[in-house]
Amino acid sequence: MIQEFRLPDLGEGLPEAELVQWLVAEGDRVALNQTIAEVETAKAVVELPSPHAGVVQVLHAAAGDVVEVGSPLISFEVGAEASGSPAPPDASSATRDKPAAGEVIAADAPADDAAGPNLVGYGAGPRSGNRPRRRPRIAASTFPSAATDTAVLAVAPHDDIRLVEDVESLQERPRSTPPVRKLAKDLDVDIALVTGTGPGGLITRDDVRGYAETTTRAAQPASDVRAQDTADTGETRIPIRGVRKHTAEAMVTSAFTAPHVTVFLTVDVTETTELVASLREDRSLADHRIGVLAVAAKAVCLALRHHPTLNSRWDGERGEIVQHHGVHLGIAAATERGLVVPNIRHADRMTLPVLADAIRDLATTARAGKTSPEAMRGGTFSITNVGVFGVDAGTPILNPGEAGILAIGAVRRQPWEHRGQIALREVVTLALSFDHRLVDGEQGSRFLADVGAVLREPGRAMLLT
Structure with missing residues (x-):
């Protein structure tokens, strides 16, 4: 069964938050209340715990996206399907109350009116009658080879595209601090591609700067909301958001x-x-x-x-x-x-x-x-x-x-x-x-x-x- 988690009201009455970093990837198995992401509101950076134990199916936003409260954030596969064993047959499953194949059940509206997971300190987001648009998943055959220009990867959401040799490392996300992640974002560096030289593989500022200096910056799409240098006018435009x-x-x-x-x-x-x-x-x-x-x-x-x-x-x-x-x-x-x-x-x-x-x-x-x-x-x-x-x-x-x-x-x-x-x-x-x-x-x-x-x-x- 698919369970969808929407961005909750973090107790501040603010309408939106910026996704700073995913701490899980599609296909990862997560435990209840495991930290899955960091989001930045207008006041602080907040860690979001997982409302379910299961397998991550879809990440509905990428790092740097501004997500409205109540909008889909992540979808999980929970229950027998997520454990890898088939669910026992149930004659009542053929009733009209059973969700159709592929139907998404929102976390704030659990099936059969069962009580949903309770994340302490977070209110439920508003319900929406529109089915969320699922982000297209990338097939394994579309992963770039080792010869792919890493400058292209640096400006792509690191939850979508990765080098083949990095697939095994997806079980553990890169370790870094919020200021280092902020620096990486300002330099348009995908922190997932940076090798940490600090204690225990911690990514440092020098690691991020060194990576930025050794890669050629690819052309940014016009819709990119990060700070943009405009060589023709000699100015830098930085979005006004967050704190x-x-x-x-x-x-x-x-x-x-x-x-x-x-x-x-x-x-x-x-x-x-x-x-x-x-x-x-x-x-x-x-x-x-x-x-x-x-x-x-x-x-x-x-x-x-x-x-x-x-x-x-x-x-x-x-x-x-x-x-x-x-x-x-x-x-x-x-x-x-x-x-x-x-x-x-x-x-x-x-x-x-x-x-x-x-x-x-x-x-x-x-x-x-x-x-x-x-x-x-x-x-x-x-x-x-x-x-x-x-x-x-x-x-x-x-x-x-x-x-x-x-x-x-x-x-x-x-x-x-x-x-x-x-x-x-x-x-x-x-x-x-x-x-x-x-x-x-x-x-x-x-x-x-x-x-x-x-x-x-x-x-x-x-x-x-």
Whole structure:
């Protein structure tokens, strides 16, 4: 029996997702809940588990395709046919309720009204009355020989065409990381054709770049949606999709909905840098890697307790201001897919070492493209650390639904007045943007002054607990 799996709603209310990579091929046998593909929504890369145990019959999309929620994604052969043994005869099988030969049964409408497989966290896609169009399967005789120009293969869906000598390797998909797959996609390289030189055969960036340099790029079809270089005009066109598209829409919405105000404060943070240095020398804290960002995050959490208007949101539909009782602290992270701002749930309840660990884990997960959709929702206040790029200050744009965002500039050693004399001190500039519908100038300034006071004298945190 053929079971069809449609792209589910991944819990974000988004209408579509881009297929990043298939982790199975047609003819592969898969187990229930085995990861079969990676898809990228407007917020994150998500791994899809298999809803069935059986044999993959049809892949309805190729890597790079944008698939609408509810559209056919993959078809499986399940039951006795998939096990290779004939099904026992059943007299009732001749009834009119039996599916016709070759008929496709959707996963969201199982036969005989039996309960379908339940993938935790995913909603069922909408039903469609139209039978899906099956992609043509390629006969073994059409596989190219070893002499085939691999440049042609590099721009073809690797789930359709492969070299004959690679057929045996289809039992195990190439190992790589999301950034490497993104690089391969940008260079129009079929990662299935790249040989990995990393540990355990892991495909690295150098492997992808080396393959791209040794193959001649074939002509792209006009319908190709990847980045295209146009030699005649000297420009590169990159489709706006995924995380970058979502970020752009959110920033435009925020900039033209919430009236932004930005205030600045330059602070002597020498005592904070000395505190950080002493904590790093403490063997009991060596694994936590506490830095200035973690101390600033702790200062923000402490200050928000005394300035709840900065930890609130504007509900225009109900005509209400909603004050949050906990701090879900967003940390902006730059990734190859664009800027993401996952948040740390209940950051205000964490000690400084635990908060430092949470920030490190958040950044690592974001750069690997593995941030979950849940981590992207529900933030109440955000921090962006522009200082890592050597920038002193900026005017950050609010995340929609949040009242404030703090930009932390570069810590610089410079002449500064200290105890009536000029001395070399560690100095940083803080920039706070806030929603003027919720926060007036006095509230914003007092909040920023409290954050600066903790960074100037970390011991003052005892006064804000």
